[in-house]
Amino acid sequence: MEELLEILEDIIPGEDYENSTTLVDDNILDSFAIISLVAAIEDNFGVVVSPAELVPDNFNSAEALWAMITRLQDE
Numbered sequence: 001m002e003e004l005l006e007i008l009e010d011i012i013p014g015e016d017y018e019n020s021t022t023l024v025d026d027n028i029l030d031s032f033a034i035i036s037l038v039a040a041i042e043d044n045f046g047v048v049v050s051p052a053e054l055v056p057d058n059f060n061s062a063e064a065l066w067a068m069i070t071r072l073q074d075e
Contacts, residue, residue: 001066007040008062017062024056034059041065047072 008017011033015023023029029037037059038049047069058068 001062003044004041004066004069005062007037007044008065011036011040021061021063023061024059029059037065041069045069045073 005017008015012028015028017023020026020028024034034054038054041047041049049068049072053068053072058064
């Protein structure tokens with residue numbers, strides 16, 4: 001999870017990623033940030049994020065992102 005938080009901080013610095021639950025809803029993560037985030041997740045965690053995973057529920061919080069990553073690693 002720490003690595004994910006570092007990735008988020010690199011993409012959009014200065015946000016409270018540990019507590020925010022509306023990253024997409026509040027436009028903190030826009031489409032460009034999500035594309036960058038998906039590439040970093042795939043590179044760093046060895047998963048493939050399919051288009052079906054690109055839904056706000058998976059990207060609204062660091063916790064939701066981590067849940068998606070761990071689920072994809074188990075597949």
